[in-house]
Amino acid sequence: MIPASFDYVAPPTLPEAVAELVKHGQEAKVLAGGHSLIPLMKLRLSTPSFLVDLGRISNLNYIREEDGHIAIGALTSHHDIEFSDLLKQKLSLLTSAATQIGDPQVRNRGTIGGAAAHADPFGDFPACLLALDAEFKLVGPTGERSVAAKDFFIDTFTSALEPNEILREIRIATPPPGSRATYLKFSRRSQDWAIVAVAAQVRVTGHTFVRRRNGRPKAPIPRRT
Numbered sequence: 001m002i003p004a005s006f007d008y009v010a011p012p013t014l015p016e017a018v019a020e021l022v023k024h025g026q027e028a029k030v031l032a033g034g035h036s037l038i039p040l041m042k043l044r045l046s047t048p049s050f051l052v053d054l055g056r057i058s059n060l061n062y063i064r065e066e067d068g069h070i071a072i073g074a075l076t077s078h079h080d081i082e083f084s085d086l087l088k089q090k091l092s093l094l095t096s097a098a099t100q101i102g103d104p105q106v107r108n109r110g111t112i113g114g115a116a117a118h119a120d121p122f123g124d125f126p127a128c129l130l131a132l133d134a135e136f137k138l139v140g141p142t143g144e145r146s147v148a149a150k151d152f153f154i155d156t157f158t159s160a161l162e163p164n165e166i167l168r169e170i171r172i173a174t175p176p177p178g179s180r181a182t183y184l185k186f187s188r189r190s191q192d193w194a195i196v197a198v199a200a201q202v203r204v205t206g207h208t209f210v211r212r213r214n215g216r217p218k219a220p221i222p223r224r225t
């Protein structure tokens, strides 16, 4: 399928990208990895007449720890999340989910910002970002605002992003020592979207000893919060 015709711009900075969105209003759409938007355009389920490609903006691709938080730039690919040593160590929920997204081609092109903005309930990252109480930094014509994950994901394919706003960064509080995480995904075929998935982030704070009938203590059961 061939998408409807559209104009295209790839501005080099975030303010210029926001200005393009303001100029073209509802007709414009942001393009990141294109692995959700382009298929929708090919099926003509989305017909923007103007695309603002973020691909030339250099400072939106990073994973770093600062002030007790882990900050992830919106253009960070699923692949970079999957292989980040920092995330493997401190936010394994995200690396574990990233390994289960599509195939290597999808993981090389798709971005965490695009996955969040797309707000697909079958997507792997939205559930993780909710479980992690992530914070979303949105940039628009009047400046920047922060939105908590519980307020960001509004409904199926609907986020708190205004049409002239761009998701710049996702921030997650570094989990305290003793934290554990897992992402479990059930799908009918490998590399497919989830039919059901569970994202869990817990903190082990102490131990409870359970006594067996024979009086001997059983292995300690970690208490979770």
Ligand SMILES: Cc1cc2nc3c(=O)[nH]c(=O)nc-3n(C[C@H](O)[C@H](O)[C@H](O)COP(=O)(O)OP(=O)(O)OC[C@H]3O[C@@H](n4cnc5c(N)ncnc54)[C@H](O)[C@@H]3O)c2cc1C
Pocket: 029, 030, 031, 032, 033, 034, 035, 036, 037, 038, 039, 054, 074, 075, 100, 101, 102, 103, 106, 109, 110, 111, 112, 113, 114, 115, 117, 118, 122, 123, 124, 125, 161, 165, 166, 167, 168, 191, 192, 193, 194
């Ligand atoms: C074959 C295939 C298999 C897939 N399998 C899975 C899977 O198993 N699990 C899974 O979770 N996903 C899967 N995906 C989706 C993939 O993860 C997408 O890459 C992701 O959902 C969207 O990211 P993107 O960067 O490609 O965004 P795009 O397609 O470029 O954009 C998606 C939407 O978000 C908006 N947008 C993008 N970035 C921003 C931003 N920074 N600020 C504001 N708005 C923005 C766009 O305007 C558009 O509406 C699959 C995709 C394909 C093609």
